[in-house]
Amino acid sequence: MAISAPYLPYDKLRAEADRFLTRYHESGEMPIPIEKIVEFKLGLDIVPVPGLQEEFDVDAFITSDLAEIRVDRFIQENRPSRYRFSLAHEVAHLVIHQDIFKLLTFSTIAQWKDVMSSIPEEPYSWIEWQAYALGGLILVPGQPLRDLFEAKVALQ
Numbered sequence: 001m002a003i004s005a006p007y008l009p010y011d012k013l014r015a016e017a018d019r020f021l022t023r024y025h026e027s028g029e030m031p032i033p034i035e036k037i038v039e040f041k042l043g044l045d046i047v048p049v050p051g052l053q054e055e056f057d058v059d060a061f062i063t064s065d066l067a068e069i070r071v072d073r074f075i076q077e078n079r080p081s082r083y084r085f086s087l088a089h090e091v092a093h094l095v096i097h098q099d100i101f102k103l104l105t106f107s108t109i110a111q112w113k114d115v116m117s118s119i120p121e122e123p124y125s126w127i128e129w130q131a132y133a134l135g136g137l138i139l140v141p142g143q144p145l146r147d148l149f150e151a152k153v154a155l156q
Helices: 010-024 034-041 052-056 073-078 080-096 098-103 109-118 121-139 142-154
Strands: 045-049 060-062 068-072
Touching: 010 080, 010 121, 034 045, 034 080, 045 073, 052 068, 052 073, 052 109, 060 080, 068 073, 068 080, 073 080, 080 098, 080 121
Parallel strands: 045 068
Antiparallel strands: 060 068
8 A cells, every 4th residue: 555645844734733723722722722622622532541652662543443542541641741742643643644544444553553664664754744743833833822922021
């Protein structure tokens, strides 16, 4: 199966993050409530998996039916910043790579790992870079961050 990543430069990812936040977080308040967006706006289940990171070297992944985000239980319970970013990263895959993920079929974590390993290095690297970038832009959107920064500076 040939997988190719779409070309999405950073400015397009920024625009995609803005569209996403306009649709799913109208107030724009920070911090972005990614967990609530995932569960209540996107309707995805967040499923904690004990030992996911330790056994499979992955913090989280979205299931092949795009209905669940499975996340390492330790990360969910003990590393809130990493947990939030893992959710945003998986949401980014849903937003920009849905067509790719619909082609991938797996039902176990081991099968997921095998499917991901079967994607050639170059498209896999682009897919992951795009999800990291979009996930970060969703969690830390430019204008609200600038506004917050300017408000803090004004207090000094």
